[in-house]
Amino acid sequence: MLTADRPAIEADPRAALEKAAARYGGALLVKGATSYIAAGTVRLAYGGGGVGLATGGSGDVLAGLIGALAARGLTPLAALAWGTWL
Numbered sequence: 001m002l003t004a005d006r007p008a009i010e011a012d013p014r015a016a017l018e019k020a021a022a023r024y025g026g027a028l029l030v031k032g033a034t035s036y037i038a039a040g041t042v043r044l045a046y047g048g049g050g051v052g053l054a055t056g057g058s059g060d061v062l063a064g065l066i067g068a069l070a071a072r073g074l075t076p077l078a079a080l081a082w083g084t085w086l
Contacts, residue, residue: 017043027076029066031059035084039077046084 002009002020009016013030017038020028027039037044066083070076 027080029080029084031062031084037077037080037084039075039080042077044081046081048085 002016002023004016004019009030010032013032013034013036017028017030017036020030021038028037030036033049034045034047035049037046062083065086066079069079069082074082
């Protein structure tokens with residue numbers, strides 16, 4: 001748990017990502033108008049996409065897609081990057 005409220009995360013998603021990465025490690029994604037990914041020392045930002053997925057349940061679809069890509073053998077970083085782009 002980050003112990004941060006939603007407005008704080010939305011105000012500075014990169015800081016929230018860094019806090020989570022320091023606390024939990026692994027590969028992490030903060031999704032928004034610009035999505036931020038952290039895995040080890042790699043940091044990526046993706047500003048593509050659109051508001052069409054800003055609806056309930058789309059995060060579940062994204063998580064399933066990322067999990068499926070990882071199950072097919074992609075690294076966690078590659079699964080997050082491809083899932084976010086797709």
